[in-house]
Each structure stands twice: as C-alpha cells, then as structure tokens.
Amino acid sequence: MEDCAAILATERYGSGESWHYVAKDGAMERRRDSSEAGPRGNLFVGVFKSVFLPQGYPESVSADYLQYQFWDTVQAFASSLSGTLATQASLRGVGVGNQEATVAAATVTWLLRDGTSMLGRIVFAWLKGNKLDSEAKKWRLFADILNDIAMFMEILAPFFPAWFTLIVCMSGIFKSVVGVAGGATRAALTVHQARRDNMADISAKDGSQETLVNLAGLLVSLILIPLVTDNPALTIGLFFLFTTLHLFANYKAVRSVVMETLNEARLAIMLRHFLRDGCVPTPVVANREEPVFLEFRKTLPIKLGVRLQEVVQSPEELRFALMRKDAPILLGFTNGCVRVCLAAHAHTQDEIRAMCQAIWLSDRLSSSRQHQGFWEMVHKSYTLMDSKFDRFYKGVEDAGWDVTRTLLDWDEWRLKWKPKMR
Known part of the structure; x- marks a missing residue:
C-alpha cells in the first residue's frame, strides 16, 4: 500500500501480465501487480505460449481457438501414427526387403503414383475449389475421412501384388484431394480465427504445433515399427484404433468451430x-x-x-x-x-x-x-x-x-x- 502513491505508470501484456512502475529512492522500479491471481513468473508456460500460440492470445484469436486446436492436435497425432503404418506397407509393397524387386520397378510405381496425384490435385481444385470457403467444415471432415481411406488402401495394397500399382495410384489421387481440401479449409478456418489481421502468425504457430505433434508421433512410431513388422494383424488392428481416434477428434474439432459469417x-x-x-x-x-x-x-x-x-x-x-x-x-x-x-x-x-x-x-x-x-x-x-x-x-x-x-x-x-x- 505504501507504494501505491508512488506508482508512475502501469502496463499490461494482453490479459497475461500487469506491471507497475514505482518511484523508489530516486529511481524507477518495475514490479508485477500483486493483485493478479494465479501463478507468477512461470517461465516455462510463458515460453511455451510465445512459441506455440499466436501473439496476444487469447484476445487475438476467436473464442473457439483453443478447443479447436486441442482436437486438431489429437487428430494430427493419430494421423501421424496411421501414416507410419501406411508408409511401412507401401515400402514393403514396392519391394523394400525383397531381393527380387528392382529399383526400376519401384521407381516407376512411385512416379505413377505421384503423377496421378498431381492430376487429381488439379482436377479437384477445378471442380470444387469454389465450395471450400462456403462449406469449410464439411470439406475439412471429408478430407480427413478420405485420408484414412487412402492410408487403408496403402496398407492393403501389398496383399494384392497384381493390383498394387493401381491401388497406390488411387490412394495417391485420394491424398491429392486431401491436400487441396485440407489446406484450403485450414486457410478458411484461419481467416475465421484471426481477429487482429494476424493470419500469418496463426498459420505459423499452427505449423509449429503440427511439427511438435509429428515429432511426438515419430518417437512413438520408433516403438511401433519393430512390433508391427511382419505382423499384418497387429498393423490393421492398430490402424483401426488410430483411425477411430482420428475421426472422432476431427468431428469434435469441426463441431467446436463457431463461425459468425453466413453460408x-x-x-x-x-x-x-x-x-x-x-x-x-x-x-x-x-x-x-x-x-x-x-x-x-x-x-x-x-x-x-x-x-x-x-x-x-x-x-x-x-x-x-x-x-x-x-x-x-x-x-x-x-x-x-x-x-x-x-x-x-x-x-x-x-x-x-x-x-x-x-x-x-x-x-x-x-x-x-x-x-x-x-x-x-x-x-x-x-x-x-x-x-x-x-x-x-x-x-x-x-x-x-x-x-x-x-x-x-x-x-x-x-x-x-x-x-x-x-
């Protein structure tokens, strides 16, 4: 109370911190507001927020930001694990570990898959690009469902050697649709979340969050790979487990979005x-x-x-x-x-x-x-x-x-x- 009369100025950092500048012994001293509730000086939380959350959070984003990002993180983690299982199956299908397989055959299969993916991306953007803004929630969920279907096809492809190339090409087309729809709808949701014309910051922090989740998925995958190698039943079982979690988290994520614009x-x-x-x-x-x-x-x-x-x-x-x-x-x-x-x-x-x-x-x-x-x-x-x-x-x-x-x-x-x- 003695310092209250000597307060020279008060400053705030959003809703997170409040500080006083007080006069003491002819100098100016900076002190944190003693009336603030909650833990003080938590350096780790402060660093985490500055690295992974947009500047000015929570005032700089929409009210549904945190709930959406939580479920989006869960779905990204589950998708990362499912993707690991699908990648392992694809590599086995093109001949990794098979002495009779040739590099040329594997390369041709990969090029065909990439080529069909590129065509699929162009065609889908032409046919449905104008729908992705007005129906962002629907296409966001559709993209994730299609992504799971594509990964399941990749897991099953090695069991059908005669149809392997056709299956992975179809999977590539599906994933190209996922890339267009997922990226475009994420941009539409970022427009909704940005409340201070801070789309770039939100997109950058979303990328940091996704990278952190993928890193966690990578560490878990290092444990999973030895367990599922040469064990198709376990591979499919884990895939359905991760897919269920992925779809549930995606549904909760799009349901949490509250858009104020009219479609x-x-x-x-x-x-x-x-x-x-x-x-x-x-x-x-x-x-x-x-x-x-x-x-x-x-x-x-x-x-x-x-x-x-x-x-x-x-x-x-x-x-x-x-x-x-x-x-x-x-x-x-x-x-x-x-x-x-x-x-x-x-x-x-x-x-x-x-x-x-x-x-x-x-x-x-x-x-x-x-x-x-x-x-x-x-x-x-x-x-x-x-x-x-x-x-x-x-x-x-x-x-x-x-x-x-x-x-x-x-x-x-x-x-x-x-x-x-x-």
Missing part, C-alpha cells in the same frame, strides 16, 4: 427458426445445428449468380420474372434447381435476401413436389420477404452475426435489365 446451411437454419419461432438463433446455436457431413440434399439445390438463360427461357417468362420492378434479383426454376440472377448493382444485404428467398422456395418446392405454379410461388416469396426480411435482418445483426461479408456460393454472372421490359 447457405447456417442461413437456412436461421431463416427456418425465424419463420417458425420469430427469433434468430445466435452463432453458437446455428453452428451446433449445422451439418458437418457431405450429404444428399433433401431439398432442391440452389445456384446463385447464374446466367439469365438459366432462369428464363422465353420473353414471357422474363416478363413474369420482372413483375417485381424494384428487386435486384431474378429467380427461376429449371432442371430441378432453384436459380438466382443477381443485378450488377446488388450489395451484400441483397445477396442475403436473395438467398433467403431461394431457401424458402427450395423448401416449398421440395415439400409440394409440384412445380407447375412456380411463378406464383416466386411472387409469394417476394411478399414474404417484404413483410419479414427487415425484421429478420435486424435480428441477424442483433444476434451477433457478421453481415459485412458472406460465404454464400455466388458465381460471377451479374445482370442489367432494361427498364422498358418491366
């Missing part, structure tokens, strides 16, 4: 809650209900930002679509899919409203199974949005959702229609 699944959950109960769920509630497995749709698919000819096929249909003069969107239904054209001047709020309208139409058309009166339902959807969207949008903002940007899967086509056609 189709989360927006559909919110809209259905609002239309049923009159309230908008918070990000925690909606993320808890969001599906994390790729699934066959029970509702009609929705395509956003399409060309005009995908929405209407005749001048008469265009006149039907333009009956709503002030709407910056056109909706249509072709080939079992609800399609939306977006005006060139539309902004983010218009995109959210268009998606809400398309979700409502998709639900109604899926339940009715009759699509003859589509244009009447389109105009009903406009009426519904006129009466409810403003209140819904305010509820979205009040619930803590980020409406400055979206993860809705819009294509790039934008439309300008002539006023005289209205």
